[in-house]
Amino acid sequence: MLEVSQLTRCYGSFKAVDNVSFTIGKGEIVGLLGHNGAGKTTIMKMLSGYLEPNQGTIKIDGVDLQLDPKRVQQSLGYLPENLPVYPEMSVADYLDYAAEIKGLTNNHKIAEIKRAIQATDIGAKLLEPIANLSRGYKQRVGVAQAILGQPKLLILDEPTNGLDPTQTDHMRQLIREIAKNATVILSTHIMQEVNAICDRALIIRHGQLAVDAKLETLRFSHFLRLVTSMNSKQVKTLLETLPGLESVEALEQEPSKAVKTPVIHYRLKLAEGHSPLEVSAVIAQQVVAAKAQLYAITAEHRDLETLFREVNESSVTVQSQEVKNAA
Numbered sequence: 001m002l003e004v005s006q007l008t009r010c011y012g013s014f015k016a017v018d019n020v021s022f023t024i025g026k027g028e029i030v031g032l033l034g035h036n037g038a039g040k041t042t043i044m045k046m047l048s049g050y051l052e053p054n055q056g057t058i059k060i061d062g063v064d065l066q067l068d069p070k071r072v073q074q075s076l077g078y079l080p081e082n083l084p085v086y087p088e089m090s091v092a093d094y095l096d097y098a099a100e101i102k103g104l105t106n107n108h109k110i111a112e113i114k115r116a117i118q119a120t121d122i123g124a125k126l127l128e129p130i131a132n133l134s135r136g137y138k139q140r141v142g143v144a145q146a147i148l149g150q151p152k153l154l155i156l157d158e159p160t161n162g163l164d165p166t167q168t169d170h171m172r173q174l175i176r177e178i179a180k181n182a183t184v185i186l187s188t189h190i191m192q193e194v195n196a197i198c199d200r201a202l203i204i205r206h207g208q209l210a211v212d213a214k215l216e217t218l219r220f221s222h223f224l225r226l227v228t229s230m231n232s233k234q235v236k237t238l239l240e241t242l243p244g245l246e247s248v249e250a251l252e253q254e255p256s257k258a259v260k261t262p263v264i265h266y267r268l269k270l271a272e273g274h275s276p277l278e279v280s281a282v283i284a285q286q287v288v289a290a291k292a293q294l295y296a297i298t299a300e301h302r303d304l305e306t307l308f309r310e311v312n313e314s315s316v317t318v319q320s321q322e323v324k325n326a327a
């Protein structure tokens, strides 16, 4: 659906976006994350055709944005960070104007405006001047103009910026609804946002793509929890030979001999490049084959805030295997 290849953009001698490549499939909701100044808005502006890259290409459904900007722009919707809304215009007039710019005409235009009003629930505000709207309603008007014409790709720059918790909730529901028929890329520096609505995260650090992975992959840490009746000596012997494991740590005291079937918790560190599911399956087989009790084996979950901090403070880079394979 969206193919971005080696995208680079400089402001004077400063490289704001540096050789960024990724692809996004149909129906995905992808979060573009990064600290203030990381380069998110610059990427969004290039994806929307508002800003030209110095290098690289952007293709939507195989069509190059630079070679055929009009055609590509008709299939995308863009909510910019700062809405270019005209304060003196009423909501209805503004949507009519936005629909004309998108090339919509006659009955199709009217039907599309109605659909966008309904989807964003702004029917009660149609005759209000935009200047009188709350921040949340302005944002909804911005989304309404972005979804006119049923774009295949929706680019949302900080869609919940400045919204209160209720408005944020509404906006997230709306994005999920829109994603049923479109691919969505949204920028944010709020990790809960990504947790709440995205399938995948791209983390930008100093203009470069540091992480491109599905959320389910990012949430896995490199640790497994094993609960078994085996004592630590048995566990170490059994698991020593497993290539997928780096270390084993017993988390609880060995029980006294008086207890018939001990229950011992272990934390196992996965070796680099090994999938938690794969290694868990092998461990489960080994424990059962040794005729010991297997009470539980689970992957520890990592919180995304920690990952985000690590990525920004160090040189952590993550490219998940699924994403690489899909590319």
Ligand SMILES: Nc1ncnc2c1ncn2[C@@H]1O[C@H](COP(=O)(O)OP(=O)(O)OP(=O)(O)O)[C@@H](O)[C@H]1O
Binding pocket: 011, 016, 034, 035, 036, 037, 038, 039, 040, 041, 042, 043, 189
């Ligand atoms: N028009 C411009 N001229 C010069 N420098 C710019 C311009 N626009 C952005 N920059 C710089 O490029 C870098 C990336 O900016 P960008 O707005 O893309 O970051 P961002 O990740 O969207 O940040 P934020 O989260 O604060 O919105 C920043 O260092 C910024 O100061």
